[in-house]
Amino acid sequence: MPVEEFVAGWISGAVGLVLGHPFDTIKVRLQTQNTYQGIVDCILKTYRHESVLGFFKGMSFPIASVALVNSVLFGVYSNTLLALTATSHQERRAQPPSYTNIFIAGCTGGLLQAYSLAPFDLIKVRLQNQTEPRMQIGSSEPRYRGPVHCAASILREEGPQGLFRGSWALVLRDTPTLGMYFVTYEGLCRKYTPEGQNPSSATVLVAGGFAGIASWITATPFDVIKSRMQMDGLKGRKYQGMLDCMASSFQQEGIRVFFKGMTLNSARAFPVNAATFLSYEYLLSLWR
């Protein structure tokens, strides 16, 4: 089993993650809190109230877990393709796998990454939604003191299944859209690369960026539901389950609710996934 794929997935994910975190925080706040007028308002309020640090809330767990999550995604993807087509990463330029196989492998990677991501993503979202400024004497204490305290409190108050709140929505968000992610990436690389050659760095950047945008645009409706399910349970239960969350969000806010955070998801997706794929391809070419 090609171990390099797992390691390359990890490092490249971490690079992308730091770049994209401020976008992510604003998005999560817009999806789950109704106190902001829009993107600019949310950025200004966050900055005034919490300084630059506010944008980086909840980042430590994603950094720690991206090793697991991204190595699962890229590792499972590549090894599923290996099982389906009997080609390794290096052989795939000469013998390109079919888009159906790429899609199946991407969905498999997506399904497994969603499960490994669920508890870390939940903690991230809970911390991102704490708007208390950090390290100010006399200001009100936030509910969670940090990621470990957050995890421990959820475990104590809601039991182990509490850590997987929203994971159904997360699985639905990630499975088909990660299939699409790899199909878009491969498709664009093939289109702009002469046959049998490796794609140039510019091609990898652009293909990675657009793969990110395509998959995030389609993932946004379930992303909203996922974030709301994850915040539910904090102050009692508002939703009976995922379907109830969808129905009541729709009733209260109309169809627009499913597109909350779409602009930010797409803006974040380009740099994050361009950096992710570039470092991924670069690392794999080093280890060849």
Ligand SMILES: C[N+](C)(C)CCCC[C@H](N)C(=O)O
């Ligand atoms: C499938 N969906 C678009 C939801 C996630 C795609 C994940 C790709 C990358 N780790 C990122 O954070 O952008």
